[in-house]
Amino acid sequence: MNIDPRPMIGILGGYGRVGAVAARILAAEGGCRLRVGGRSAETAWRFARELGDGAEAAVVDTRDDQSLTHFTRGCATVLDCSGTAFALRGQVRASVLTAGVHYVGMTDDGGSRTPAGACSAVLFTGLSGTLAGWVPRWLADGLESATRFSGWWGGLGAIPSHTAVSCLLGRRHAVDFPAEHDPGPAPFDGDATPVPVHATAVRRVLPEELREQAYLLRLREAHWHEVLKGPGVPAFLDRFAVQHPATGDGKALMAAARELARESLRDSAGSPAYQVLYGTLDGVTHDGVPVRRSALLHSTDVTGLVGVIASITAHEVTRGRVASGVHVMAATLPPEATADWIVRHLPRSTAQATEMPRREPGMMASVSPTDRRPGVRPRADSGP
Incomplete structure:
Protein backbone atom coordinates (compact mmCIF):
# COMPACT_ATOMS: atom_id res chain seq x y z
CA MET A 1 0.00 0.00 0.00
CA ASN A 2 1.45 3.31 -1.10
CA ILE A 3 1.06 6.16 1.38
CA ASP A 4 1.12 9.68 -0.07
CA PRO A 5 3.80 11.56 1.95
CA ARG A 6 2.50 15.01 1.04
CA PRO A 7 1.02 17.01 3.94
CA MET A 8 -2.76 17.36 4.10
CA ILE A 9 -4.53 20.74 4.18
CA GLY A 10 -8.14 20.50 5.28
CA ILE A 11 -10.37 23.36 4.08
CA LEU A 12 -13.50 24.13 6.10
CA GLY A 13 -16.05 25.71 3.80
CA GLY A 14 -13.95 24.23 1.04
CA TYR A 15 -16.54 24.61 -1.72
CA GLY A 16 -17.62 28.12 -0.68
CA ARG A 17 -16.57 31.33 -2.44
CA VAL A 18 -13.16 31.87 -0.80
CA GLY A 19 -12.56 28.21 0.06
CA ALA A 20 -13.02 27.05 -3.53
CA VAL A 21 -10.60 29.67 -4.87
CA ALA A 22 -7.99 28.71 -2.27
CA ALA A 23 -8.46 25.00 -3.00
CA ARG A 24 -7.99 25.45 -6.75
CA ILE A 25 -4.82 27.49 -6.23
CA LEU A 26 -3.34 24.97 -3.79
CA ALA A 27 -4.19 22.13 -6.19
CA ALA A 28 -2.49 24.00 -9.03
CA GLU A 29 0.62 24.65 -6.92
CA GLY A 30 0.87 21.00 -5.86
CA GLY A 31 2.94 19.73 -2.99
CA CYS A 32 0.01 18.98 -0.71
CA ARG A 33 -3.13 16.88 -0.45
CA LEU A 34 -6.49 18.56 0.02
CA ARG A 35 -9.53 17.65 2.08
CA VAL A 36 -12.66 19.60 1.16
CA GLY A 37 -15.02 20.03 4.12
CA GLY A 38 -18.62 21.18 4.26
CA ARG A 39 -22.11 20.17 5.33
CA SER A 40 -23.07 18.72 1.95
CA ALA A 41 -21.34 15.42 1.15
CA GLU A 42 -22.50 15.53 -2.47
CA THR A 43 -21.20 19.07 -3.09
CA ALA A 44 -17.92 18.40 -1.29
CA TRP A 45 -17.21 15.21 -3.25
CA ARG A 46 -18.18 16.78 -6.56
CA PHE A 47 -15.74 19.62 -6.00
CA ALA A 48 -13.00 17.28 -4.75
CA ARG A 49 -13.26 15.30 -7.98
CA GLU A 50 -12.83 18.55 -9.94
CA LEU A 51 -9.60 19.24 -8.04
CA GLY A 52 -8.20 15.81 -8.91
CA ASP A 53 -4.78 14.60 -7.74
CA GLY A 54 -6.19 12.60 -4.85
CA ALA A 55 -8.27 15.37 -3.28
CA GLU A 56 -10.84 14.02 -0.84
CA ALA A 57 -13.98 15.29 0.84
CA ALA A 58 -15.58 15.03 4.25
CA VAL A 59 -18.81 16.13 5.85
CA VAL A 60 -18.10 18.44 8.77
CA ASP A 61 -20.08 20.65 11.13
CA THR A 62 -17.87 23.26 12.77
CA ARG A 63 -20.35 23.56 15.63
CA ASP A 64 -19.85 19.90 16.56
CA ASP A 65 -16.55 19.18 18.31
CA GLN A 66 -16.61 15.49 17.43
CA SER A 67 -17.26 16.22 13.77
CA LEU A 68 -14.48 18.81 13.70
CA THR A 69 -12.03 16.46 15.44
CA HIS A 70 -12.77 13.75 12.87
CA PHE A 71 -12.22 16.20 10.01
CA THR A 72 -8.94 17.48 11.47
CA ARG A 73 -7.41 14.02 11.90
CA GLY A 74 -4.47 13.54 9.53
CA CYS A 75 -4.22 17.21 8.59
CA ALA A 76 -1.07 19.30 8.90
CA THR A 77 -3.08 22.53 8.57
CA VAL A 78 -6.75 23.48 8.67
CA LEU A 79 -7.74 26.46 6.52
CA ASP A 80 -11.01 27.81 7.91
CA CYS A 81 -13.10 29.51 5.22
CA SER A 82 -16.40 28.57 6.85
CA GLY A 83 -17.21 32.02 8.21
CA THR A 84 -18.29 30.64 11.59
CA ALA A 85 -15.16 31.43 13.61
CA PHE A 86 -16.38 34.62 15.29
CA ALA A 87 -19.90 33.29 15.92
CA LEU A 88 -18.33 30.29 17.71
CA ARG A 89 -16.03 32.56 19.74
CA GLY A 90 -12.78 30.81 18.90
CA GLN A 91 -13.94 27.23 19.42
CA VAL A 92 -12.83 26.15 15.94
CA ARG A 93 -9.32 27.49 16.42
CA ALA A 94 -9.05 25.95 19.90
CA SER A 95 -10.23 22.55 18.68
CA VAL A 96 -7.76 22.50 15.77
CA LEU A 97 -4.78 23.60 17.88
CA THR A 98 -5.65 21.10 20.61
CA ALA A 99 -5.38 18.37 17.98
CA GLY A 100 -1.82 19.50 17.24
CA VAL A 101 -2.73 20.96 13.84
CA HIS A 102 -1.93 24.43 12.46
CA TYR A 103 -4.85 26.82 11.96
CA VAL A 104 -5.43 29.53 9.33
CA GLY A 105 -8.66 31.48 9.82
CA MET A 106 -10.21 33.64 7.12
CA THR A 107 -12.47 35.21 9.73
CA ASP A 108 -10.94 36.82 12.79
CA ASP A 109 -12.55 34.95 15.69
CA GLY A 110 -11.93 37.85 18.07
CA GLY A 111 -10.16 35.50 20.46
CA SER A 112 -6.90 35.72 22.37
CA ARG A 113 -3.63 36.46 20.59
CA THR A 114 -1.73 34.64 23.36
CA PRO A 115 0.31 31.71 22.00
CA ALA A 116 -0.98 28.27 22.95
CA GLY A 117 1.09 25.18 22.21
CA ALA A 118 3.65 24.47 19.51
CA CYS A 119 1.40 25.05 16.49
CA SER A 120 0.81 28.19 14.44
CA ALA A 121 -2.44 30.11 14.22
CA VAL A 122 -2.84 32.86 11.61
CA LEU A 123 -5.86 35.17 11.51
CA PHE A 124 -7.19 37.25 8.62
CA THR A 125 -7.91 40.74 9.95
CA GLY A 126 -9.58 42.28 6.90
CA ASP A 301 -11.57 39.61 -8.68
CA VAL A 302 -12.18 40.58 -5.05
CA THR A 303 -12.95 37.04 -3.87
CA GLY A 304 -9.99 35.75 -5.85
CA LEU A 305 -7.62 38.17 -4.11
CA VAL A 306 -8.77 36.96 -0.69
CA GLY A 307 -8.46 33.37 -1.93
CA VAL A 308 -4.84 33.96 -2.97
CA ILE A 309 -4.06 35.37 0.47
CA ALA A 310 -5.73 32.35 2.09
CA SER A 311 -3.94 29.80 -0.07
CA ILE A 312 -0.43 31.18 0.22
CA THR A 313 -0.80 31.56 4.00
CA ALA A 314 -1.88 27.93 4.32
CA HIS A 315 1.03 26.97 2.05
CA GLU A 316 3.57 28.82 4.19
CA VAL A 317 2.19 27.48 7.48
CA THR A 318 2.13 23.89 6.22
CA ARG A 319 5.79 24.12 5.19
CA GLY A 320 6.83 25.29 8.63
CA ARG A 321 7.72 28.81 7.56
CA VAL A 322 5.54 30.46 10.22
CA ALA A 323 6.64 30.36 13.85
CA SER A 324 4.44 28.88 16.55
CA GLY A 325 2.00 31.24 18.21
CA VAL A 326 -0.81 33.49 17.02
CA HIS A 327 -0.15 35.88 14.12
CA VAL A 328 -2.03 38.31 11.92
CA MET A 329 -1.90 37.34 8.25
CA ALA A 330 -0.09 40.52 7.15
CA ALA A 331 3.00 39.47 9.12
CA THR A 332 3.22 36.00 7.56
CA LEU A 333 2.68 36.66 3.85
CA PRO A 334 5.97 36.14 1.98
CA PRO A 335 6.84 39.54 0.47
CA GLU A 336 7.72 38.71 -3.14
CA ALA A 337 5.97 35.34 -3.45
CA THR A 338 2.56 36.82 -2.59
CA ALA A 339 2.81 39.24 -5.51
CA ASP A 340 3.87 36.36 -7.75
CA TRP A 341 0.88 34.22 -6.72
CA ILE A 342 -1.52 37.11 -7.37
CA VAL A 343 -0.24 37.56 -10.92
CA ARG A 344 -0.08 33.84 -11.72
CA HIS A 345 -3.46 32.85 -10.30
CA LEU A 346 -5.64 35.90 -10.97
CA PRO A 347 -6.13 36.76 -14.65
CA ARG A 348 -6.09 40.50 -15.46
Whole structure:
Protein backbone atom coordinates (compact mmCIF):
# COMPACT_ATOMS: atom_id res chain seq x y z
CA MET A 1 0.00 0.00 0.00
CA ASN A 2 1.45 3.31 -1.10
CA ILE A 3 1.06 6.16 1.38
CA ASP A 4 1.12 9.68 -0.07
CA PRO A 5 3.80 11.56 1.95
CA ARG A 6 2.50 15.01 1.04
CA PRO A 7 1.02 17.01 3.94
CA MET A 8 -2.76 17.36 4.10
CA ILE A 9 -4.53 20.74 4.18
CA GLY A 10 -8.14 20.50 5.28
CA ILE A 11 -10.37 23.36 4.08
CA LEU A 12 -13.50 24.13 6.10
CA GLY A 13 -16.05 25.71 3.80
CA GLY A 14 -13.95 24.23 1.04
CA TYR A 15 -16.54 24.61 -1.72
CA GLY A 16 -17.62 28.12 -0.68
CA ARG A 17 -16.57 31.33 -2.44
CA VAL A 18 -13.16 31.87 -0.80
CA GLY A 19 -12.56 28.21 0.06
CA ALA A 20 -13.02 27.05 -3.53
CA VAL A 21 -10.60 29.67 -4.87
CA ALA A 22 -7.99 28.71 -2.27
CA ALA A 23 -8.46 25.00 -3.00
CA ARG A 24 -7.99 25.45 -6.75
CA ILE A 25 -4.82 27.49 -6.23
CA LEU A 26 -3.34 24.97 -3.79
CA ALA A 27 -4.19 22.13 -6.19
CA ALA A 28 -2.49 24.00 -9.03
CA GLU A 29 0.62 24.65 -6.92
CA GLY A 30 0.87 21.00 -5.86
CA GLY A 31 2.94 19.73 -2.99
CA CYS A 32 0.01 18.98 -0.71
CA ARG A 33 -3.13 16.88 -0.45
CA LEU A 34 -6.49 18.56 0.02
CA ARG A 35 -9.53 17.65 2.08
CA VAL A 36 -12.66 19.60 1.16
CA GLY A 37 -15.02 20.03 4.12
CA GLY A 38 -18.62 21.18 4.26
CA ARG A 39 -22.11 20.17 5.33
CA SER A 40 -23.07 18.72 1.95
CA ALA A 41 -21.34 15.42 1.15
CA GLU A 42 -22.50 15.53 -2.47
CA THR A 43 -21.20 19.07 -3.09
CA ALA A 44 -17.92 18.40 -1.29
CA TRP A 45 -17.21 15.21 -3.25
CA ARG A 46 -18.18 16.78 -6.56
CA PHE A 47 -15.74 19.62 -6.00
CA ALA A 48 -13.00 17.28 -4.75
CA ARG A 49 -13.26 15.30 -7.98
CA GLU A 50 -12.83 18.55 -9.94
CA LEU A 51 -9.60 19.24 -8.04
CA GLY A 52 -8.20 15.81 -8.91
CA ASP A 53 -4.78 14.60 -7.74
CA GLY A 54 -6.19 12.60 -4.85
CA ALA A 55 -8.27 15.37 -3.28
CA GLU A 56 -10.84 14.02 -0.84
CA ALA A 57 -13.98 15.29 0.84
CA ALA A 58 -15.58 15.03 4.25
CA VAL A 59 -18.81 16.13 5.85
CA VAL A 60 -18.10 18.44 8.77
CA ASP A 61 -20.08 20.65 11.13
CA THR A 62 -17.87 23.26 12.77
CA ARG A 63 -20.35 23.56 15.63
CA ASP A 64 -19.85 19.90 16.56
CA ASP A 65 -16.55 19.18 18.31
CA GLN A 66 -16.61 15.49 17.43
CA SER A 67 -17.26 16.22 13.77
CA LEU A 68 -14.48 18.81 13.70
CA THR A 69 -12.03 16.46 15.44
CA HIS A 70 -12.77 13.75 12.87
CA PHE A 71 -12.22 16.20 10.01
CA THR A 72 -8.94 17.48 11.47
CA ARG A 73 -7.41 14.02 11.90
CA GLY A 74 -4.47 13.54 9.53
CA CYS A 75 -4.22 17.21 8.59
CA ALA A 76 -1.07 19.30 8.90
CA THR A 77 -3.08 22.53 8.57
CA VAL A 78 -6.75 23.48 8.67
CA LEU A 79 -7.74 26.46 6.52
CA ASP A 80 -11.01 27.81 7.91
CA CYS A 81 -13.10 29.51 5.22
CA SER A 82 -16.40 28.57 6.85
CA GLY A 83 -17.21 32.02 8.21
CA THR A 84 -18.29 30.64 11.59
CA ALA A 85 -15.16 31.43 13.61
CA PHE A 86 -16.38 34.62 15.29
CA ALA A 87 -19.90 33.29 15.92
CA LEU A 88 -18.33 30.29 17.71
CA ARG A 89 -16.03 32.56 19.74
CA GLY A 90 -12.78 30.81 18.90
CA GLN A 91 -13.94 27.23 19.42
CA VAL A 92 -12.83 26.15 15.94
CA ARG A 93 -9.32 27.49 16.42
CA ALA A 94 -9.05 25.95 19.90
CA SER A 95 -10.23 22.55 18.68
CA VAL A 96 -7.76 22.50 15.77
CA LEU A 97 -4.78 23.60 17.88
CA THR A 98 -5.65 21.10 20.61
CA ALA A 99 -5.38 18.37 17.98
CA GLY A 100 -1.82 19.50 17.24
CA VAL A 101 -2.73 20.96 13.84
CA HIS A 102 -1.93 24.43 12.46
CA TYR A 103 -4.85 26.82 11.96
CA VAL A 104 -5.43 29.53 9.33
CA GLY A 105 -8.66 31.48 9.82
CA MET A 106 -10.21 33.64 7.12
CA THR A 107 -12.47 35.21 9.73
CA ASP A 108 -10.94 36.82 12.79
CA ASP A 109 -12.55 34.95 15.69
CA GLY A 110 -11.93 37.85 18.07
CA GLY A 111 -10.16 35.50 20.46
CA SER A 112 -6.90 35.72 22.37
CA ARG A 113 -3.63 36.46 20.59
CA THR A 114 -1.73 34.64 23.36
CA PRO A 115 0.31 31.71 22.00
CA ALA A 116 -0.98 28.27 22.95
CA GLY A 117 1.09 25.18 22.21
CA ALA A 118 3.65 24.47 19.51
CA CYS A 119 1.40 25.05 16.49
CA SER A 120 0.81 28.19 14.44
CA ALA A 121 -2.44 30.11 14.22
CA VAL A 122 -2.84 32.86 11.61
CA LEU A 123 -5.86 35.17 11.51
CA PHE A 124 -7.19 37.25 8.62
CA THR A 125 -7.91 40.74 9.95
CA GLY A 126 -9.58 42.28 6.90
CA LEU A 127 -8.29 43.13 3.44
CA SER A 128 -7.28 46.74 4.12
CA GLY A 129 -5.20 45.96 7.20
CA THR A 130 -3.66 42.84 5.66
CA LEU A 131 -2.51 44.76 2.58
CA ALA A 132 -1.31 47.69 4.72
CA GLY A 133 0.94 45.32 6.66
CA TRP A 134 2.18 43.25 3.72
CA VAL A 135 3.05 45.96 1.15
CA PRO A 136 5.75 47.76 3.20
CA ARG A 137 7.37 44.35 3.85
CA TRP A 138 7.30 43.68 0.11
CA LEU A 139 8.87 47.06 -0.73
CA ALA A 140 11.46 46.85 2.06
CA ASP A 141 12.69 43.40 1.01
CA GLY A 142 16.41 43.68 0.25
CA LEU A 143 16.88 47.24 1.55
CA GLU A 144 19.42 48.15 4.19
CA SER A 145 16.92 50.44 5.94
CA ALA A 146 13.64 52.27 5.38
CA THR A 147 12.28 55.52 6.75
CA ARG A 148 8.85 56.39 5.37
CA PHE A 149 5.84 54.53 3.98
CA SER A 150 2.67 56.02 2.50
CA GLY A 151 -0.10 54.16 0.78
CA TRP A 152 -3.79 53.80 0.09
CA TRP A 153 -6.22 51.04 -0.67
CA GLY A 154 -9.62 51.25 -2.34
CA GLY A 155 -12.17 48.81 -3.59
CA LEU A 156 -15.70 48.20 -4.71
CA GLY A 157 -17.61 44.97 -4.45
CA ALA A 158 -19.99 42.99 -2.27
CA ILE A 159 -18.47 42.08 1.10
CA PRO A 160 -19.60 38.72 2.56
CA SER A 161 -20.93 39.18 6.10
CA HIS A 162 -18.28 36.92 7.69
CA THR A 163 -15.52 38.89 5.93
CA ALA A 164 -17.14 42.08 7.21
CA VAL A 165 -16.62 40.80 10.76
CA SER A 166 -12.86 40.78 10.25
CA CYS A 167 -13.05 44.27 8.75
CA LEU A 168 -14.91 45.64 11.77
CA LEU A 169 -12.70 43.87 14.31
CA GLY A 170 -9.68 45.27 12.47
CA ARG A 171 -11.06 48.79 12.77
CA ARG A 172 -11.28 48.36 16.54
CA HIS A 173 -7.50 47.86 16.62
CA ALA A 174 -6.75 50.71 14.20
CA VAL A 175 -6.06 54.37 14.92
CA ASP A 176 -8.96 56.05 13.13
CA PHE A 177 -8.55 59.73 12.33
CA PRO A 178 -11.82 61.73 12.26
CA ALA A 179 -12.87 62.65 8.73
CA GLU A 180 -13.16 66.34 9.52
CA HIS A 181 -9.49 66.40 10.55
CA ASP A 182 -8.25 64.46 7.54
CA PRO A 183 -7.48 66.40 4.37
CA GLY A 184 -6.73 63.16 2.51
CA PRO A 185 -3.66 62.43 0.45
CA ALA A 186 -2.23 65.35 -1.48
CA PRO A 187 -2.49 65.46 -5.28
CA PHE A 188 0.39 63.73 -7.01
CA ASP A 189 3.37 66.06 -7.18
CA GLY A 190 6.19 63.55 -7.51
CA ASP A 191 6.58 63.32 -3.73
CA ALA A 192 3.10 62.22 -2.72
CA THR A 193 0.90 59.20 -3.22
CA PRO A 194 -1.65 59.66 -6.05
CA VAL A 195 -5.26 58.76 -5.30
CA PRO A 196 -8.23 58.14 -7.63
CA VAL A 197 -10.28 61.15 -8.60
CA HIS A 198 -13.53 59.17 -8.28
CA ALA A 199 -13.28 58.65 -4.51
CA THR A 200 -16.46 59.43 -2.57
CA ALA A 201 -14.68 59.40 0.78
CA VAL A 202 -11.07 59.19 1.96
CA ARG A 203 -10.35 57.98 5.49
CA ARG A 204 -6.95 58.11 7.16
CA VAL A 205 -6.33 55.18 9.48
CA LEU A 206 -3.33 53.42 10.97
CA PRO A 207 -4.10 49.68 11.11
CA GLU A 208 -2.45 47.55 13.76
CA GLU A 209 -0.81 45.54 10.98
CA LEU A 210 0.94 48.66 9.64
CA ARG A 211 1.89 49.84 13.14
CA GLU A 212 3.58 46.49 13.77
CA GLN A 213 5.53 46.58 10.51
CA ALA A 214 6.47 50.23 11.00
CA TYR A 215 8.02 49.24 14.31
CA LEU A 216 9.82 46.20 12.91
CA LEU A 217 11.09 48.11 9.86
CA ARG A 218 12.06 51.09 12.07
CA LEU A 219 10.06 53.53 10.00
CA ARG A 220 9.94 57.15 11.08
CA GLU A 221 6.60 57.73 9.33
CA ALA A 222 3.75 55.49 8.23
CA HIS A 223 0.50 56.61 6.59
CA TRP A 224 -2.47 54.70 5.25
CA HIS A 225 -5.69 55.84 3.59
CA GLU A 226 -8.83 53.96 2.65
CA VAL A 227 -10.39 55.32 -0.53
CA LEU A 228 -14.10 54.51 -0.61
CA LYS A 229 -16.55 54.83 -3.47
CA GLY A 230 -19.78 55.07 -1.49
CA PRO A 231 -22.01 56.43 -0.36
CA GLY A 232 -23.30 53.54 1.76
CA VAL A 233 -20.07 52.06 3.14
CA PRO A 234 -18.49 55.41 4.17
CA ALA A 235 -21.70 56.46 5.92
CA PHE A 236 -21.91 53.12 7.73
CA LEU A 237 -18.29 53.31 8.89
CA ASP A 238 -18.97 56.80 10.29
CA ARG A 239 -21.90 55.39 12.28
CA PHE A 240 -19.84 52.42 13.42
CA ALA A 241 -17.07 54.72 14.68
CA VAL A 242 -19.62 56.40 16.97
CA GLN A 243 -21.56 53.33 18.10
CA HIS A 244 -18.59 50.93 18.24
CA PRO A 245 -20.21 47.81 19.77
CA ALA A 246 -17.99 46.04 22.26
CA THR A 247 -15.91 43.18 20.88
CA GLY A 248 -17.54 40.86 23.39
CA ASP A 249 -21.03 41.74 22.14
CA GLY A 250 -21.19 39.11 19.44
CA LYS A 251 -24.78 39.75 18.38
CA ALA A 252 -24.21 43.50 17.95
CA LEU A 253 -21.03 42.97 15.96
CA MET A 254 -22.64 40.35 13.70
CA ALA A 255 -25.57 42.70 13.10
CA ALA A 256 -23.15 45.49 12.18
CA ALA A 257 -21.30 43.13 9.83
CA ARG A 258 -24.54 42.23 8.05
CA GLU A 259 -25.36 45.92 7.66
CA LEU A 260 -21.90 46.60 6.20
CA ALA A 261 -22.40 43.71 3.77
CA ARG A 262 -25.77 45.15 2.65
CA GLU A 263 -24.31 48.62 2.15
CA SER A 264 -21.43 47.22 0.08
CA LEU A 265 -23.93 45.34 -2.09
CA ARG A 266 -25.91 48.55 -2.72
CA ASP A 267 -22.76 50.57 -3.47
CA SER A 268 -21.50 48.02 -5.99
CA ALA A 269 -24.80 47.33 -7.75
CA GLY A 270 -24.30 47.67 -11.50
CA SER A 271 -20.57 48.44 -11.19
CA PRO A 272 -17.61 46.14 -11.83
CA ALA A 273 -15.74 44.97 -8.73
CA TYR A 274 -12.12 45.98 -8.17
CA GLN A 275 -9.38 46.33 -5.59
CA VAL A 276 -6.57 48.87 -6.02
CA LEU A 277 -3.54 49.59 -3.85
CA TYR A 278 -0.71 52.04 -4.31
CA GLY A 279 2.16 52.65 -1.90
CA THR A 280 5.62 54.18 -1.71
CA LEU A 281 8.53 53.41 0.59
CA ASP A 282 11.66 55.54 1.03
CA GLY A 283 14.76 53.57 1.92
CA VAL A 284 18.48 53.00 1.47
CA THR A 285 20.07 50.13 -0.46
CA HIS A 286 22.98 48.06 0.85
CA ASP A 287 25.20 50.25 -1.33
CA GLY A 288 24.04 53.35 0.53
CA VAL A 289 21.89 54.70 -2.31
CA PRO A 290 18.65 56.45 -1.23
CA VAL A 291 15.72 55.11 -3.26
CA ARG A 292 11.97 55.29 -3.47
CA ARG A 293 10.14 52.07 -4.20
CA SER A 294 6.54 52.07 -5.40
CA ALA A 295 3.98 49.26 -5.46
CA LEU A 296 0.83 48.94 -7.54
CA LEU A 297 -1.77 46.21 -7.02
CA HIS A 298 -4.93 45.98 -9.08
CA SER A 299 -7.46 43.16 -9.30
CA THR A 300 -11.01 42.87 -10.58
CA ASP A 301 -11.57 39.61 -8.68
CA VAL A 302 -12.18 40.58 -5.05
CA THR A 303 -12.95 37.04 -3.87
CA GLY A 304 -9.99 35.75 -5.85
CA LEU A 305 -7.62 38.17 -4.11
CA VAL A 306 -8.77 36.96 -0.69
CA GLY A 307 -8.46 33.37 -1.93
CA VAL A 308 -4.84 33.96 -2.97
CA ILE A 309 -4.06 35.37 0.47
CA ALA A 310 -5.73 32.35 2.09
CA SER A 311 -3.94 29.80 -0.07
CA ILE A 312 -0.43 31.18 0.22
CA THR A 313 -0.80 31.56 4.00
CA ALA A 314 -1.88 27.93 4.32
CA HIS A 315 1.03 26.97 2.05
CA GLU A 316 3.57 28.82 4.19
CA VAL A 317 2.19 27.48 7.48
CA THR A 318 2.13 23.89 6.22
CA ARG A 319 5.79 24.12 5.19
CA GLY A 320 6.83 25.29 8.63
CA ARG A 321 7.72 28.81 7.56
CA VAL A 322 5.54 30.46 10.22
CA ALA A 323 6.64 30.36 13.85
CA SER A 324 4.44 28.88 16.55
CA GLY A 325 2.00 31.24 18.21
CA VAL A 326 -0.81 33.49 17.02
CA HIS A 327 -0.15 35.88 14.12
CA VAL A 328 -2.03 38.31 11.92
CA MET A 329 -1.90 37.34 8.25
CA ALA A 330 -0.09 40.52 7.15
CA ALA A 331 3.00 39.47 9.12
CA THR A 332 3.22 36.00 7.56
CA LEU A 333 2.68 36.66 3.85
CA PRO A 334 5.97 36.14 1.98
CA PRO A 335 6.84 39.54 0.47
CA GLU A 336 7.72 38.71 -3.14
CA ALA A 337 5.97 35.34 -3.45
CA THR A 338 2.56 36.82 -2.59
CA ALA A 339 2.81 39.24 -5.51
CA ASP A 340 3.87 36.36 -7.75
CA TRP A 341 0.88 34.22 -6.72
CA ILE A 342 -1.52 37.11 -7.37
CA VAL A 343 -0.24 37.56 -10.92
CA ARG A 344 -0.08 33.84 -11.72
CA HIS A 345 -3.46 32.85 -10.30
CA LEU A 346 -5.64 35.90 -10.97
CA PRO A 347 -6.13 36.76 -14.65
CA ARG A 348 -6.09 40.50 -15.46
CA SER A 349 -4.40 41.31 -12.15
CA THR A 350 -1.36 43.52 -11.63
CA ALA A 351 1.16 43.37 -8.80
CA GLN A 352 4.36 45.22 -9.57
CA ALA A 353 7.07 47.15 -7.76
CA THR A 354 9.41 49.79 -9.17
CA GLU A 355 12.45 51.59 -7.79
CA MET A 356 13.90 55.04 -8.47
CA PRO A 357 16.91 56.78 -6.91
CA ARG A 358 16.21 59.55 -4.43
CA ARG A 359 18.93 62.17 -4.36
CA GLU A 360 17.18 65.24 -2.97
CA PRO A 361 19.09 66.85 -0.07
CA GLY A 362 17.78 66.18 3.40
CA MET A 363 16.20 62.87 2.49
CA MET A 364 17.08 59.45 3.84
CA ALA A 365 20.85 59.79 3.49
CA SER A 366 20.76 62.29 6.36
CA VAL A 367 19.05 59.86 8.72
CA SER A 368 21.49 58.35 11.19
CA PRO A 369 21.30 54.67 12.20
CA THR A 370 20.33 55.71 15.74
CA ASP A 371 17.24 57.42 14.35
CA ARG A 372 16.19 54.06 12.93
CA ARG A 373 16.68 52.08 16.14
CA PRO A 374 13.96 49.59 17.20
CA GLY A 375 11.28 51.15 19.32
CA VAL A 376 10.88 54.36 17.33
CA ARG A 377 7.16 54.44 16.62
CA PRO A 378 5.77 55.78 13.33
CA ARG A 379 4.48 59.35 13.29
CA ALA A 380 0.70 59.12 13.09
CA ASP A 381 -0.02 62.80 13.48
CA SER A 382 1.42 64.17 10.26
CA GLY A 383 -0.02 64.25 6.77
CA PRO A 384 1.41 62.09 4.01
